[in-house]
Amino acid sequence: MDTSHIRNFCIVAHIDHGKSTLADRLLELTHAVADRDMRAQYLDRMDLERERGITIKAQAVRLTHNTYELNLIDTPGHVDFTYEVSRSLEACEGAILLVDAAQGLEAQTLANFHLARDAGLVIVPALNKIDLPAAEPDQRAKELADLLDRDPDDILRISAKTGEGVEDLLKAVIDQVPPPTGETDAALRALVFDSMFDPYRGVITYVRVQEGELPSGSRIRLMATGAESDAEETGVMAPEPMPVDALGPGEVGYLVTGLKDVHLAKVGDTITLAGKHAAIEPLPGYREPKPMVWSGLFPNEGGDYSELREALDRLKLSDSALSYEPETSQALGFGFRAGFLGLLHMDIVKERLEREFDLELIATAPNVEFHVIKGDQTTVVHNPAEMPVAGTFDRVEEPIVFATVITPKEYLGAVLDLCQSRRGELVDTTFLTPERAEVHYMLPLAEIVFDFFDHLKSNTRGYASLDYEPWGYQESDVVRVDVLLHGEPVDAFSTIVHRSKAYAYGKQMTERLRELIPRQLFDVAIQAAIGSKIIARETVKAKRKDVLAKCYGGDITRKRKLLETQKKGKARLRKVGRVDVPQEAFIAALRADAGAKKK
Amino acid sequence: MSAHLETAGIYVHVPFCLTRCGYCDFNAYAGLDHLASRYVGALLSEAELAAPAWEGVEVVSVFLGGGTPTTLEVADLKALLARVRSVFAVTPDAEVTIEANPDTVDEQKLAGLLEAGYGRLSMGAQSFDRSVLAALERVHQPASVIEAFRAARAVGYDNVNLDLIYGAAGETLESWERTLRETIALAPSHISAYGLTIEPATALGRQVARGDVPAPDPDLQADMFEAACCLLGDAGYGHYEVSNWARPGYECRHNLGYWERRPYVGLGAGAHGYRDGSRSWNVRPPEEYLSMIERGELPVGGSENLEPADAYLEEVFLRLRILQGIPASWVDDGRADPYLETGLLIRDDGHLVPTERGMLLLNELVLGLTG
Numbered sequence: 001m002d003t004s005h006i007r008n009f010c011i012v013a014h015i016d017h018g019k020s021t022l023a024d025r026l027l028e029l030t031h032a033v034a035d036r037d038m039r040a041q042y043l044d045r046m047d048l049e050r051e052r053g054i055t056i057k058a059q060a061v062r063l064t065h066n067t068y069e070l071n072l073i074d075t076p077g078h079v080d081f082t083y084e085v086s087r088s089l090e091a092c093e094g095a096i097l098l099v100d101a102a103q104g105l106e107a108q109t110l111a112n113f114h115l116a117r118d119a120g121l122v123i124v125p126a127l128n129k130i131d132l133p134a135a136e137p138d139q140r141a142k143e144l145a146d147l148l149d150r151d152p153d154d155i156l157r158i159s160a161k162t163g164e165g166v167e168d169l170l171k172a173v174i175d176q177v178p179p180p181t182g183e184t185d186a187a188l189r190a191l192v193f194d195s196m197f198d199p200y201r202g203v204i205t206y207v208r209v210q211e212g213e214l215p216s217g218s219r220i221r222l223m224a225t226g227a228e229s230d231a232e233e234t235g236v237m238a239p240e241p242m243p244v245d246a247l248g249p250g251e252v253g254y255l256v257t258g259l260k261d262v263h264l265a266k267v268g269d270t271i272t273l274a275g276k277h278a279a280i281e282p283l284p285g286y287r288e289p290k291p292m293v294w295s296g297l298f299p300n301e302g303g304d305y306s307e308l309r310e311a312l313d314r315l316k317l318s319d320s321a322l323s324y325e326p327e328t329s330q331a332l333g334f335g336f337r338a339g340f341l342g343l344l345h346m347d348i349v350k351e352r353l354e355r356e357f358d359l360e361l362i363a364t365a366p367n368v369e370f371h372v373i374k375g376d377q378t379t380v381v382h383n384p385a386e387m388p389v390a391g392t393f394d395r396v397e398e399p400i401v402f403a404t405v406i407t408p409k410e411y412l413g414a415v416l417d418l419c420q421s422r423r424g425e426l427v428d429t430t431f432l433t434p435e436r437a438e439v440h441y442m443l444p445l446a447e448i449v450f451d452f453f454d455h456l457k458s459n460t461r462g463y464a465s466l467d468y469e470p471w472g473y474q475e476s477d478v479v480r481v482d483v484l485l486h487g488e489p490v491d492a493f494s495t496i497v498h499r500s501k502a503y504a505y506g507k508q509m510t511e512r513l514r515e516l517i518p519r520q521l522f523d524v525a526i527q528a529a530i531g532s533k534i535i536a537r538e539t540v541k542a543k544r545k546d547v548l549a550k551c552y553g554g555d556i557t558r559k560r561k562l563l564e565t566q567k568k569g570k571a572r573l574r575k576v577g578r579v580d581v582p583q584e585a586f587i588a589a590l591r592a593d594a595g596a597k598k599k
Numbered sequence: 600m601s602a603h604l605e606t607a608g609i610y611v612h613v614p615f616c617l618t619r620c621g622y623c624d625f626n627a628y629a630g631l632d633h634l635a636s637r638y639v640g641a642l643l644s645e646a647e648l649a650a651p652a653w654e655g656v657e658v659v660s661v662f663l664g665g666g667t668p669t670t671l672e673v674a675d676l677k678a679l680l681a682r683v684r685s686v687f688a689v690t691p692d693a694e695v696t697i698e699a700n701p702d703t704v705d706e707q708k709l710a711g712l713l714e715a716g717y718g719r720l721s722m723g724a725q726s727f728d729r730s731v732l733a734a735l736e737r738v739h740q741p742a743s744v745i746e747a748f749r750a751a752r753a754v755g756y757d758n759v760n761l762d763l764i765y766g767a768a769g770e771t772l773e774s775w776e777r778t779l780r781e782t783i784a785l786a787p788s789h790i791s792a793y794g795l796t797i798e799p800a801t802a803l804g805r806q807v808a809r810g811d812v813p814a815p816d817p818d819l820q821a822d823m824f825e826a827a828c829c830l831l832g833d834a835g836y837g838h839y840e841v842s843n844w845a846r847p848g849y850e851c852r853h854n855l856g857y858w859e860r861r862p863y864v865g866l867g868a869g870a871h872g873y874r875d876g877s878r879s880w881n882v883r884p885p886e887e888y889l890s891m892i893e894r895g896e897l898p899v900g901g902s903e904n905l906e907p908a909d910a911y912l913e914e915v916f917l918r919l920r921i922l923q924g925i926p927a928s929w930v931d932d933g934r935a936d937p938y939l940e941t942g943l944l945i946r947d948d949g950h951l952v953p954t955e956r957g958m959l960l961l962n963e964l965v966l967g968l969t970g
Contacts, residue, residue, distance in 0.1 A: 521941065521943075521960065521963060522941075541818075543963070544817065544818055544821035544956075544959060545817040545821040545824070545959045545960070546817075546960050546961070546962040546963050547841055547960065547961040547962055548796075548962065549793040549795075549796050550796070551857070551917065551920060552854060553610050553857050553865065553871050553872075554865070554870065554871040554880070556857065556871070556873075556878070556913060556917070557871070557903060560909060560913050563912060563916060563966065567969075
């Protein structure tokens with residue numbers, strides 16, 4: 001194939017700015033899908049994706065237009081998946097920067113734009129939704145032109161919904177995005193930019209061949225993991241799978257690897273041929289997926305630990321970023337501590353476990369990974385229960401992120417207040433336009449996982465957007481707050497927070513639990529403590545009355561049944577020391593905390 | 600569990616009331632008075648239908664409850680008791696109780712009841728606080744309780760119970776103590792004091808569910824219970840069941856039969872009967888009851904045979920209600936210890952007996968002891 005007629009591009013856009021709709025129009029325009037087979041958001045495979053209107057897994061689609069082979073690489077659109085985005089961008093030479101003409105630039109678009117520019121991609125900017133009454137194309141064009149240092153007239157104006165301007169956009173991609181380069185004779189190096197598990201065909205990777213040739217049926221080697229196998233099939237998505245004999249330089253397609261474990265073919269790895277034709281150097285930029293957020297996952301009442309294990313094991317086959325280890329909670333029983341790329345990833349995993357495996361789960365409040373340092377020893381802690389007692393270490397470091405918030409200027413004050421209250425350090429504030437500000441903050445990730453999104457959205461009436469990238473670890477005065485019932489710590493409620501937030505957390509949990517813990521035959525003290533120091537206390541007063549006032553001949557059967565019901569209820573209580581706690585109380589107490597994940 | 604020489608009680612249900620009180624979930628109806636004479640006829644028939652099965656069993660108590668049995672004419676009540684005595688083996692000294700509403704009795708009627716053989720009178724006083732009576736939707740006034748009580752004494756009633764209810768919305772501990780003192784001043788032989796229980800399927804239950812009326816405060820009810828224990832105890836009343844106090848020798852023999860799990864016959868709409876580990880009950884709607892009896896059928900609405908575990912649970916929760924308690928040997932080792940240590944139970948002559956504090960937490964005790 002003549003690489004001069006290949007264009008590899010992606011679409012960089014914020015959620016809801018119309019990326020999937022634009023992809024639909026491109027499919028139609030290039031007659032990739034017969035009219036009768038067309039459906040909205042064609043490329044979003046999983047039900048979950050279509051319902052949430054977001055794309056979790058990248059996909060590559062080959063379109064054919066006037067002798068050109070156009071590979072549209074659909075990138076994930078969320079802050080949790082920055083690394084996956086960067087790998088998708090590596091597979092492209094150009095990017096459509098798609099911005100909602102009413103909403104304007106969002107933090108995430110900006111972050112991904114920076115990624116695309118840093119990757120050397122040619123940017124084709126376009127304003128979408130120009131048919132909307134609220135659209136302000138002139139203003140948005142100026143904003144974009146400033147960002148790109150271009151003439152506002154260069155910004156295309158389209159409506160992915162009506163199709164207006166889409167053909168011009170396609171033409172601009174062909175004209176402006178350079179064709180890929182790469183020698184056919186070189187040793188094969190193909191970038192894995194997505195990897196999935198198919199129950200029938202095993203691990204399928206999406207690859208971009210940088211150089212050399214990947215023939216169907218060849219023996220391949222994954223350079224990072226060292227795995228080798230006989231590739232079963234190469235092909236392209238057009239947009240349904242279509243086998244091809246080989247993928248050449250610059251081409252994008254799929255590879256049925258013959259592997260059974262998705263962890264052997266991770267995003268960012270380089271595929272080469274096994275044996276004497278192997279490449280020496282892998283492509284740069286491979287990174288192990290790194291969990292940022294941790295949470296305990298437990299089967300709900302009556303739920304089955306082994307079912308949860310099996311579900312996680314199966315989910316892991318198609319999600320190489322998911323990690324977990326067994327955890328035993330005295331309050332919640334047997335479960336797992338799972339690591340996620342971020343809050344959305346956590347939410348998706350939980351939802352898939354519940355939906356695809358029909359499980360009911362309890363999740364503990366999410367937390368980040370802390371580094372506990374003593375001398376030259378660093379202990380990694382991602383479970384509050386593992387946090388050593390104060391005084392037994394030198395210091396603790398917590399993860400810091402570089403956060404970008406874009407907000408209309410009338411909410412700038414609210415954004416600054418929020419970031420300030422979350423221990424943020426202001427880096428700078430710039431104005432994209434006179435109406436819209438871009439704010440950079442250094443923020444502890446722990447503050448973001450703790451209902452930051454909720455507050456950002458409510459304090460700015462939904463107008464502000466957030467993006468962040470890991471920056472590193474920084475010393476922090478964090479403490480473990482334990483919650484004790486009648487003197488017994490309840491592991492599920494332990495948390496690691498900054499000392500300045502400890503009292504508020506303790507007070508909130510003890511007050512909430514006072515409402516949730518049923519009265520016992522004795523006064524139950526509910527305490528929050530840092531080490532041996534009590535920072536908050538509530539009391540559930542002893543129950544004094546629990547008796548049937550009347551019990552005569554006609555009442556006995558009914559009252560006996562009532563007692564039997566109470567007895568069954570009692571059997572379901574969990575014991576924390578001497579205190580009987582219904583599982584609903586744990587769930588309710590944890591749920592209120594987990595508000596952070598709703599966006 | 601026990602083989603008494605077989606004695607039994609008879610409960611007769613009269614489902615008519617002048618008005619329906621908001622808290623009451625009994626099988627009772629206002630505005631069905633026109634069925635009264637048919638109903639009495641049906642009771643007479645049912646007694647006859649039921650009696651053969653109880654041949655050879657000594658009946659030591661008869662209890663006419665309701666509803667408001669005193670809505671019936673004295674002549675009917677007299678005929679009813681006469682029929683019961685003629686078809687069952689009622690002992691001459693049997694305890695015969697009739698429940699009365701203060702507004703449905705005067706001296707003449709009370710004299711008639713006593714003469715007819717109803718030797719024990721149980722009157723629904725509920726409270727001596729007007730606002731509490733109003734909250735309970737009772738139509739009588741405190742004065743009519745006093746009047747009816749004096750009338751009962753005047754015609755020669757020696758054995759009179761007054762029913763009280765505590766914990767209605769707005770009632771304070773002080774108000775309850777006044778009610779107790781006024782009750783004691785009348786010197787009835789027996790006092791029942793019930794913590795108000797909100798039953799969902801009642802007018803009051805719906806008001807509480809809607810939030811229109813506050814639910815009783817369990818701690819205040821506990822204080823009220825303790826006040827009753829103190830004041831009634833000081834006045835010489837023995838606390839022989841969770842909600843019942845009596846002068847020595849005046850404990851209600853009929854009700855003790857329920858708690859001791861002795862057999863009982865149930866006559867009338869919705870009445871329950873019990874014998875040898877099986878319980879049966881009549882259909883509840885008065886019309887249905889009437890038509891079944893009039894077709895010559897036993898008006899059975901349902902029955903159950905108690906499994907050993909059911910029987911054990913009943914035995915424990917019923918016997919713990921009375922001072923007798925349960926034999927310590929019924930309870931697995933160690934189960935009673937926490938309650939003995941915390942003073943909810945005491946050990947008395949090989950029995951586990953709830954203290955007054957324990958009586959208030961009886962459900963906990965039952966669940967804890969039976970596991």
